[in-house]
Amino acid sequence: MNRLFFAVFTGVKKWLGIESLPYEIPTLDQNEAERVVDRLISMGFLKFVTEPQKADVRRQLIETARNRYLDSDWDDECVAADLRSYPADAEDLAEGQVGATMLLMKPVLEKEGVKLDSVVDDFGDEKYELVVNGQRHLIYEKGQDSWTLGLKRLLEITNGLLEEAGSAERLYAVYGGNEGRVMLLTPEMLGYLESLADLLDHGWLPRRSEEFGD
Secondary structure (H helix, E strand, O other), X not given: OOHHXXXXXXXXXXXXXOOOOOOOOOOOOHHHHHHHHHHHHHOOOOOOOOHHHXXXXXXXXXXXXXXXXXXXXXXXXXXXXXXXXXXXXXXXXXXXXXXXXXXXXXXXXXXXXXXXXXXXXEEOOOEEXXXXXXXXXXXXXXXXXXXXXXXXXXXXXXXXXHHHXXXXXXXXXXXXXXXXXXXXEOHHHHHHHHHOOOOOOOOOOOEOHHHOOO
């Protein structure tokens, strides 16, 4: 079972006080999981993955799809093998890691036409700004909700760069808090995943930046 899913599921069980109950999350059958993953692949979901790796990453996605979410194996920096899912711990983002998180996505963003010549986290006592290619972006000021705004601004700034580059890809949030991640999807992929809301874990479903308050 993927580490993110296991951590979230275990935490929910503890919070509800049911960790000792012999309950198993119902899974999708193999054919249904394959159908979901192959539909996404037909939309270009694996376009960032090298050809020799695609079969193995597809297998990983099917395994997680059976457990009602979508992910692939993480590397040492928690970047998914499909190169669409990245770590976005809200606490880390709030403490000056928005730019560092964006740099994890640099190879994929550059394939989409986004140039990241310089990315600097200017993290101070009164405010936190991200400087991308010399342009300053306010993340938050002292007294604001740093956890929410760190994630929201990561989505907004990255999506602004993708839009300027003429890319159809956009960044969305998955889960949240210390278990937060972000995922790159096209509108077509997002729409398809949203159409599967009754099949997938609702906590996993991608969220737009507009869903987070200022």
